[in-house]
Each structure stands twice: as structure tokens, then as C-alpha cells.
Amino acid sequence: MSIIIPTRRFDESLAARIASHRGLFPEAEIIVVEPSDLPPLDEQPLVATVGVQRLRAPRGRGTQCNAGAARATGSLLLFLHDDTALPTAAPEVVEDAFADPKTQVACFRLRFDHPHWLLASYAYFSRVDSTLTSFGDQGILIRRAFFANIGGFPDWPLFEDVDLLSRARQRIRGRIKKLPAAVTTSAVRFLENGILRQQLLNAELMLRFSLGASPESLRRRYEGRRGSAPSAGGDP
Structure with a gap:
């Protein structure tokens, strides 16, 4: 398997999360894709990168994901946001x-890292597949050949995941399979902007x-409503 992580910047928190991914999938190829407009790699703070491929691509989640997929050699691709943690059951369910x-x-399925009944309600519906309940922050697993056959992600900065999954549904003529385990993702945008306000x-x-x-x-529009604290790389 190849794990592809688009990010705004490779930092120590991402390095720690990658170590957790590596513990679950020790044989996986891990590819981190950063925006090409960042300073050269040798000017960035040192982070743990052993066994990690670091690429540059034009900024934008769809573009960065496609760059990672082009480098990947695994027959199964996992596109994962950099603020998302895999469940301990991931190897078995995959x-x-x-x-x-x-x-x-x-x-x-989805879980947030902050306990709140509204967030839990939003996450509950991620066990069902639809255009309103399946997004990239849940992690997208896709066979590499199938990914190539449907044309990969569009080079978009937003909703590239919705477009890819929509084309996948059309090709398989059915729903996206939901795994019986939940990734945990950051609730920072909801906490900064207000949970209900962000969902609206x-x-x-x-x-x-x-x-x-x-x-x-x-x-x-999305960037104009985000809080001032830096967000993890669900949003390159």
C-alpha cells in the first residue's frame, strides 16, 4: 500500500502521526506532498523523515494528491489528510x-478529536455513503489501476474528493464501501469558527x-471564514 499525504508543510506533528501510520502498516510506502512554493527542503526545520518520500507539487489538494499517486508503486492507494489518525483496526479492516x-x-468512518454532541452527530452519518457524507477527511482507499482508469483527482483546491468519489460510484454502479472503523480527524475549524456556523x-x-x-x-469563500490558527493539511 502507498499512503499519500498532501500537506501545507511537513512539521514535527505530521512526523509523529506518520510514525503511528508506520506502526500500523510497516510495509507501506509513505509519500508526503508539499506545495512547490515553499522554501527549499534544506531551509526547513529538520523533521523525522526516515522512510518517507517528500515531493513538491503546485499548491492544491487535488494536484498534490495526483503528484503522490504518480510516484506511488503500491497497488492500493490511501489518500490521507495530514490531521487524520488511523484506527488501530485499520490493517484488519483494509x-x-x-x-x-x-x-x-x-x-x-469518521470521528472528531473533540467531544461534542453536534460533531458526534455529523460523524455518525459518515457510516453511510452519499455525496453529503463521504469526503477525503475519512481517508480514501482506492486500487491504483482503478484510480488511473477514472482519471484521478481533478486539479482543484476544494471538492476534489467529492468529484473523485462521484466518478467512482458511476464506474462501480454502486456505493462506496464504508469500513467498520473510524479515522480520527481534527475539529480545529469547527472550534475556531463555531461548530454550527462551520457546518452551515x-x-x-x-x-x-x-x-x-x-x-x-x-x-x-472557505478560506475567508477560517480561523487565524494554522490548520492541518486537510487544506493545502
Whole structure:
């Protein structure tokens, strides 16, 4: 398996999270893709990068994910946000799901790292697949050949995951398989902007996307409402 992580910057917190991924999947190839407009690698603070491939690509999550996929050699790709932790059951549920040759793509369920009933409610629906409940922050597992066949991600800064999963559903003529284990992702955007306010913004963006708004205009709207603290790289 190749684990592909788009990020804004490789830092010590990401290095620690990668060590956890490595503990679960010791044979996995790990590829971190940073924006090409960052300073040269030798000017950045030293981080633990043993066994990790570091790439540069034009900024944007879809573009960075595609760059990682182009370098990957694994037959199974896992696209993972850099603020997301894998569950301890990940090796077993992934092996069980992809032992079936008919399984081409799957996602984990979702959990947030902050206890709040609204966040728990949002996360609950991630066990069901739909365009409103399946996103990249759940981790996207996809066979490399199938990823290539459907054309990979669009080079978009936002909703690239929605587009990829939509094309995957069309090709398999069914729903995306949901694995019986949950990744844990950061709730920082919800806490900075207000949980209900952030979810309403997400719904607004999704509606505008479905009506044909450009991903770039939606990115500007999204970025304009984010808090001032740096966010983990779900959003390169």
C-alpha cells in the first residue's frame, strides 16, 4: 500500500502521526506532498523523515494528491489528510475489504478529536455513503489501476474528493464501501469558527458546488471564514 499525504508543510506533528501510520502498516510506502512554493527542503526545520518520500507539487489538494499517486508503486492507494489518525483496526479492516477483488474503493468512518454532541452527530452519518457524507477527511482507499482508469483527482483546491468519489460510484454502479472503523480527524475549524456556523458554511459550499460554482471561488469563500490558527493539511 502507498499512503499519500498532501500537506501545507511537513512539521514535527505530521512526523509523529506518520510514525503511528508506520506502526500500523510497516510495509507501506509513505509519500508526503508539499506545495512547490515553499522554501527549499534544506531551509526547513529538520523533521523525522526516515522512510518517507517528500515531493513538491503546485499548491492544491487535488494536484498534490495526483503528484503522490504518480510516484506511488503500491497497488492500493490511501489518500490521507495530514490531521487524520488511523484506527488501530485499520490493517484488519483494509485487508478484509480488499481481499474481495470486486472492492475498488472504500472510506473509513469518521470521528472528531473533540467531544461534542453536534460533531458526534455529523460523524455518525459518515457510516453511510452519499455525496453529503463521504469526503477525503475519512481517508480514501482506492486500487491504483482503478484510480488511473477514472482519471484521478481533478486539479482543484476544494471538492476534489467529492468529484473523485462521484466518478467512482458511476464506474462501480454502486456505493462506496464504508469500513467498520473510524479515522480520527481534527475539529480545529469547527472550534475556531463555531461548530454550527462551520457546518452551515460547509452546507452552503456544497450547495453552491452542486449548482456549478467553481472550486476556486468556493476556496476563497472557505478560506475567508477560517480561523487565524494554522490548520492541518486537510487544506493545502
